[in-house]
Amino acid sequence: MFTNAGTSSFTAFLSKVAPEMLPGRRPLPPGMAADMAPHATTIVAISAAGGVVMAGDRRATMGNLIAQRDIEKVHPADAYSLVGIAGTAGIGIELMRLFQVELEHYEKIEGAMLSLDGKANRLASMIRGNLGAAMQGLAVIPLFAGFDLAALDPARAGRIFSFDVTGGPYEETGYDAIGSGSLFAKSALKKRFRAGLSVDDAVRLAVEALYDAADDDTATGGPDLTRRIYPVVMTATAEGTHRLTDAETAAIAESVVAGRMENPGG
Amino acid sequence: MAMQFYASPEQIMRDRSELARKGIARGRSAVVLSYEGGVLFVAENLSSTLHKVSEIYDRIGFAAVGRYNEFENLRRAGVRMADLNGLSYDRRDVTGLGLANAFAQTLGAIFTEQSKPFEVEICVAEVGATPDDDSIYRLTYDGSVNDEPGRMAMGGQAEAITGVLKNEHRPDMSLSEAVRAAVKALSSVGGEGGASRTIAANQLEVAVLDRRRVGRTFRRITGAALTALLDGEAADTAPAPGRAKTPTVPTEEAKKPTTSAGSTDLEGQQDEAGGEPAQ
Numbered sequence: 165m166f167t168n169a170g171t172s173s174f175t176a177f178l179s180k181v182a183p184e185m186l187p188g189r190r191p192l193p194p195g196m197a198a199d200m201a202p203h204a205t206t207i208v209a210i211s212a213a214g215g216v217v218m219a220g221d222r223r224a225t226m227g228n229l230i231a232q233r234d235i236e237k238v239h240p241a242d243a244y245s246l247v248g249i250a251g252t253a254g255i256g257i258e259l260m261r262l263f264q265v266e267l268e269h270y271e272k273i274e275g276a277m278l279s280l281d282g283k284a285n286r287l288a289s290m291i292r293g294n295l296g297a298a299m300q301g302l303a304v305i306p307l308f309a310g311f312d313l314a315a316l317d318p319a320r321a322g323r324i325f326s327f328d329v330t331g332g333p334y335e336e337t338g339y340d341a342i343g344s345g346s347l348f349a350k351s352a353l354k355k356r357f358r359a360g361l362s363v364d365d366a367v368r369l370a371v372e373a374l375y376d377a378a379d380d381d382t383a384t385g386g387p388d389l390t391r392r393i394y395p396v397v398m399t400a401t402a403e404g405t406h407r408l409t410d411a412e413t414a415a416i417a418e419s420v421v422a423g424r425m426e427n428p429g430g
Numbered sequence: 431m432a433m434q435f436y437a438s439p440e441q442i443m444r445d446r447s448e449l450a451r452k453g454i455a456r457g458r459s460a461v462v463l464s465y466e467g468g469v470l471f472v473a474e475n476l477s478s479t480l481h482k483v484s485e486i487y488d489r490i491g492f493a494a495v496g497r498y499n500e501f502e503n504l505r506r507a508g509v510r511m512a513d514l515n516g517l518s519y520d521r522r523d524v525t526g527l528g529l530a531n532a533f534a535q536t537l538g539a540i541f542t543e544q545s546k547p548f549e550v551e552i553c554v555a556e557v558g559a560t561p562d563d564d565s566i567y568r569l570t571y572d573g574s575v576n577d578e579p580g581r582m583a584m585g586g587q588a589e590a591i592t593g594v595l596k597n598e599h600r601p602d603m604s605l606s607e608a609v610r611a612a613v614k615a616l617s618s619v620g621g622e623g624g625a626s627r628t629i630a631a632n633q634l635e636v637a638v639l640d641r642r643r644v645g646r647t648f649r650r651i652t653g654a655a656l657t658a659l660l661d662g663e664a665a666d667t668a669p670a671p672g673r674a675k676t677p678t679v680p681t682e683e684a685k686k687p688t689t690s691a692g693s694t695d696l697e698g699q700q701d702e703a704g705g706e707p708a709q
Binding site for chain 1: 451459479481486503504507508509510511513514516517518532536614646
């Protein structure tokens with residue numbers, strides 16, 4: 165089964181040899197299942213000069229309960245791109261791992277990376293595969309962002325793609341947010357985003373936007389100063405993907421909170 | 431009706447072995463050796479795109495000689511198997527030994543069941559924490575596996591090359607010394623009248639599994655970085671960044687993230703200061 169001449173796609177290979185490992189290929193009993201599993205919430209992405217920033221809060225909820233305080237929802241998809249997950253946490257994590265393997269697999273088989281648009285299209289078709297479960301309430305919506313190595317202008321190389329349960333991708337200009345708090349995060353970004361931000365400014369802006377989301381959405385977790393749990397912030401630039409250390413995000417989050425002590429509206 | 435002549439099983443196996451050996455001996459050779467900073471692969475290859483050396487998984491590399499279509503088929507199978515196991519269990523559960531066994535089963539079955547054996551010889555190498563922990567497996571066309579002592583050569587005139595390599599190789603060599611030893615061994619045969627010859631840098635395919643990296647450790651060394659290593663200059667500095675040629679390696683600085691598929695992410699080794707292990 166391994167030596168058949170086949171595609172370079174790992175999901176296409178899985179669909180032949182182990183279809184049960186693909187999300188969306190499992191038969192579900194009829195009825196809504198929305199409240200049976202934890203939900204991951206808000207992710208924001210901002211394009212900056214020379215790259216892109218993605219940040220996610222750390223809360224997962226189940227109905228009115230907090231299911232997990234320190235879940236990680238923003239991950240590197242490969243060396244130059246990032247993926248954030250909102251929606252049903254278990255399926256989201258599975259999908260994200262599968263997407264990571266999909267990109268790495270293609271790269272190893274073909275000896276070259278997929279283009280950024282190619283990666284976004286692959287992710288869209290994987291989301292579409294989960295449509296049946298999404299209609300029963302187990303939806304997963306990712307946010308995808310990356311540094312486009314083929315971009316002519318390095319200032320515009322940071323690109324963001326959004327999706328819906330039927331697939332996508334939809335390229336976003338400037339910034340985007342997904343998840344329950346996205347309405348508030350996007351409103352904050354709408355007023356504060358300026359084209360050509362530096363990566364450092366975009367990181368600060370992302371943490372501010374997550375604070376605004378947590379301010380008005382109970383399912384989004386704000387910076388947890390007592391437990392020292394802060395948002396996960398990652399960047400993708402010409403140097404590759406990078407996750408800010410806990411110390412760095414702590415410093416930014418604490419300064420955002422200090423700012424809000426003076427002016428709660430930010 | 432055509433007359434079927436009797437051929438003894440021994441004769442059939444001998445004929446198949448001879449066919450495979452002849453095919454392998456026609457090709458150019460490759461060597462694999464462990465050095466202080468990892469495992470080095472050097473192959474003589476006129477093409478810069480049809481690779482003889484490639485990445486299988488985080489800490490596992492693959493080198494082959496012989497027929498391209500046949501070893502490429504095995505390489506793809508290895509990548510598929512490694513990715514499937516890594517996804518269903520964990521990235522740490524993919525081992526060089528497991529892959530070597532799978533390749534051995536495949537090659538053995540092809541040798542006995544098919545009318546023509548694969549004319550290939552392959553090497554599966556896994557980099558460990560120290561040179562003693564490296565494992566290098568040689569697999570031949572009939573499915574036999576050998577655990578090699580830190581170095582191996584395969585292809586045409588492999589024995590002569592191994593002889594030179596044995597004299598030159600030490601487990602504590604630097605990368606530059608290891609590259610030069612490998613090239614000396616490869617070029618010790620094939621000259622006029624059995625003399626040594628010179629192999630140009632653009633006819634070499636060089637790659638390493640870098641012991642000190644987390645996540646994906648495989649990287650190719652090409653262009654100016656390779657020339658510098660061959661000249662012995664800039665002995666063990668990392669190669670100059672060459673984005674187009676090495677898409678899997680975003681930067682050569684040790685501190686920067688080098689993993690593609692978030693393998694560090696899954697192993698919970700994100701940053702020294704990054705504290706929390708992932709799920």
